[in-house]
Amino acid sequence: MKQADLSKNSEKISAMFNGIASDYDKLNRILSFGIDTLWRKKLVKDIESRIPVKEGKKQETKVLDIACGTGDLSFGLARRGFLVTGADISSGMLEIAKSKAKNAGFASNPGFILASAESLPFPDNSFDAATISFGIRNFDKREACLKEIKRVLAPGGVLSILEFAEPRNRIWRAVFNCYFLNITPVIGKMVSSDKSAYSYLPQSVRAFPKYEEFSEEISRAGFRNADYISLSGGIAVLYRAVK
Numbered sequence: 001m002k003q004a005d006l007s008k009n010s011e012k013i014s015a016m017f018n019g020i021a022s023d024y025d026k027l028n029r030i031l032s033f034g035i036d037t038l039w040r041k042k043l044v045k046d047i048e049s050r051i052p053v054k055e056g057k058k059q060e061t062k063v064l065d066i067a068c069g070t071g072d073l074s075f076g077l078a079r080r081g082f083l084v085t086g087a088d089i090s091s092g093m094l095e096i097a098k099s100k101a102k103n104a105g106f107a108s109n110p111g112f113i114l115a116s117a118e119s120l121p122f123p124d125n126s127f128d129a130a131t132i133s134f135g136i137r138n139f140d141k142r143e144a145c146l147k148e149i150k151r152v153l154a155p156g157g158v159l160s161i162l163e164f165a166e167p168r169n170r171i172w173r174a175v176f177n178c179y180f181l182n183i184t185p186v187i188g189k190m191v192s193s194d195k196s197a198y199s200y201l202p203q204s205v206r207a208f209p210k211y212e213e214f215s216e217e218i219s220r221a222g223f224r225n226a227d228y229i230s231l232s233g234g235i236a237v238l239y240r241a242v243k
């Protein structure tokens with residue numbers, strides 16, 4: 001298999017996501033058989049159970065959904081009553097998010113802004129929770145981004161990161177890799193106008209630190225109580241921590 005370009009220069013990454021924005025949701029549903037929506041729901045439930053919120057005051061509970069893409073997680077959080085800001089570096093992905101918000105009748109919540117996790121345009125301590133679903137793997141300067149996220153989180157604020165992984169079980173990993181490394185790029189090529197983006201996807205998952213290794217990275221950025229929950233036999237992982 002041809003090695004995808006795994007460099008994460010922000011302009012390159014945003015250009016890649018601009019190129020696949022119109023096919024992104026469709027391909028997510030096809031490639032994950034719809035399970036990606038369950039993983040995001042799991043994250044929303046987890047945030048609801050951990051966030052320090054007074055009953056009836058969710059609208060005052062601010063969540064920053066970083067690398068929000070086409071907005072599915074932001075919508076899920078807003079539906080549960082949180083006040084959500086979605087941030088992303090791809091204007092193309094944000095355009096889709098905004099048009100979905102309009103079509104679904106969301107007024108100003110969630111709001112969407114063009115911004116990078118490297119430099120978030122918010123004062124210190126301004127959010128009760130920060131979420132990232134399937135985005136951090138693409139970040140350039142990951143450690144600096146985690147520190148920047150910590151800066152905008154209020155003390156006691158929670159971090160929830162959903163990311164792909166490779167299952168630990170040998171047999172399940174073999175099945176998963178067979179699908180993810182061989183079939184995903186082919187379907188991606190057929191459906192998406194960007195022929196290389198879906199080769200980048202499995203290769204970037206392989207290159208990303210997983211489980212304890214990534215939890216330790218979160219702790220090194222200054223978060224407390226870092227842990228993780230393995231989902232669907234370890235295909236996805238929900239990393240959690242507290243400022």
Ligand SMILES: C[S@@+](CC[C@H](N)C(=O)[O-])C[C@H]1O[C@@H](n2cnc3c(N)ncnc32)[C@H](O)[C@@H]1O
Nearest residue numbers: 017067068069088089090116117133134135138
């Ligand atoms: C695979 S998509 C995930 C989108 C969405 N969160 C979801 O669950 O479907 C990854 C997103 O990360 C964004 N991204 C990459 N680097 C970023 C950065 N430094 N800051 C903010 N967003 C970034 C990309 O533009 C892209 O929209």
